Amino acid sequence: MEAIKGLFNLVADPRLFFLLSVVALVLIVWKREAFAKLSVGYGLMGFLTAFFLFGLFDENFVLIIAKPDNVPIVALIFLVVFFTWYSMREAVLNDQRVAAGEDVIEKQESDRVWVWPDLVYTELIALVLCSAVLVVWSIALEAPIEQPANPANTPNPSKAPWYFLGLQEMLVYFDPWLAGVVLPSLIIVGLMAIPYIDTNPKGNGYYTFNERKAEITIFLFGFVILWSSLIVLGTFLRGPNWNFFGPFEYWDVHKLEALNNVQLSEYLWVRGAGTALPDNILVREGVGILLSLAYVTVLPVLLAKTVLKRYYEKMGPTRFYVGAFLFLMMLSLPIKMFSRWLVNLKYVVSIPEWFFNI
């Protein structure tokens, strides 16, 4: 029993957790025919159910899961896993039909039906079911109310509302101006830009993977891994002082974590060149600034000329560079994560004097 809990605690470590979810995504996309099998869907749901049932016997697990505000996130885990599997299954089924020379399922069902009664009754049933679920949920579970607000007493940990915990998790790797302002804005801008960047005319109005491989992979990476799984991580696995705690671990306020993160400038000057940090800020951070600039200016051009040449020619310069910029900003999070985990890098550019850390 303890061994299983220990294994889960180990796997839930942010580093392993993130790495494994990326591996899972690669497998889902690559072995999608196998992933789309009914048995895999039942297996996933069964595993999740078994995991939570197993967890209910652990007091530390129950302490976190049974918080009233965390219940929707348990639902979110089931729903996101289910719908990822389900939409991939629909896509694979359609792709198989296309490969066999048939029409996609949506096309076969394109004959029209009356809204009354076909749609109106479906809506009515959905509405009644939704109301029933909500009423039962509301009777079963009281809305939380804690002690009256007290500005002098900061709880530890202080957490944002659950749907922003992915952003709060980014604060581990980025300064607030990036994690709290620039990157969230770019998420919104990026989502809005999707229809204008993606000029692939195929796959409009039906499930498919083969006709939209890159788009779907990128979206699944953004929505399922970066957004949803970081919310789960921030809610269930971050305890006092934003330290990591496994699902079966007690939230010990006094847990100590060695913080030996190093700035890039210190790596270069102090450890590399063996001198003190230069006084001039721009000299001190020059390499980091150049690296960051190159990341958003030189790298897209390089990509356009080499690996992504095909996309550049298809999309044209404006679409390509806007898309590449947004994509690189999305990738900056995993890049910062891995450079933190592998070489303890804190900031590429560190100018606290100007509140400017990257």
Place this chain on the structure above:
Amino acid sequence: MAKAKSIQPQAGALERAWNWLTETQIWTSVFRHDAPLNDRNRVLVMLSNVFLHLHPVRLKKHGVRLRYTWCMGGLSFFLFLVLTFTGVLLMFYYRPTLEYAYSDIVGLREHVPLGIMREMHRWGAHAMVITVWLHMFRVFMTGSYKPPREFNWNVGVIMLVLTLLLSFTGYLLPWDQLAIWAITVGSNMARATPFLGYEGPGASLLAIGDVQLIHAADDARFALLGGTFVGEGALLRFYVLHCVALPLVIGFLMAVHFWRVRKDGGISGPL
């Protein structure tokens, strides 16, 4: 106009009562046609009923299938209606001041027998955030943002942001520890807004001589909270945003969203 029915003398009492009822002036003033049991009336019911006229008269078969739509857009709209209804009831009991806010929420539990309106409101709000995300997920996976629906995808993204903001502003109102610290953590980010937050990069450049234009009492966070910390100003501001401003904006955008679904060719499907 409903056509006069011929009442058969041998018809049962129930049938005669029904026929009498549906021929009264009151009934015929409300319903302009007979029950939608034939094709003509199925058209008329969609055209004459304000609640149903959001729909087309007929639609493609896959469009009514759960396997295609997941029903997430519809559920988001329904949850919004639930939240509006329960929200209005909560407003009867709640005063957004430091003096009363917390005790009014406690009072809801203590003094309202069988009250589940706050629960319905809170769980409904959490559920709506999830259904809106899953709606976006479905729309992406079916490629429904592609032309001609690019603009409607954008309206949807804005409504997604507004849904999160509605939930965020509502989170403060119970005025307990959970509320103010969640909002403190969230709103502290605004302090780091480039140029417009006093701890953001570039803010120190905005100065006339020695006078800093951006400081703690006039930056982006101040605008959000109506103060330098989460206090009375923030409570009132969030209350007004939550109950009036944001619902109005999202309601307006919903009208645009639904209108455009129809005008862009109805529910998406293979071309």
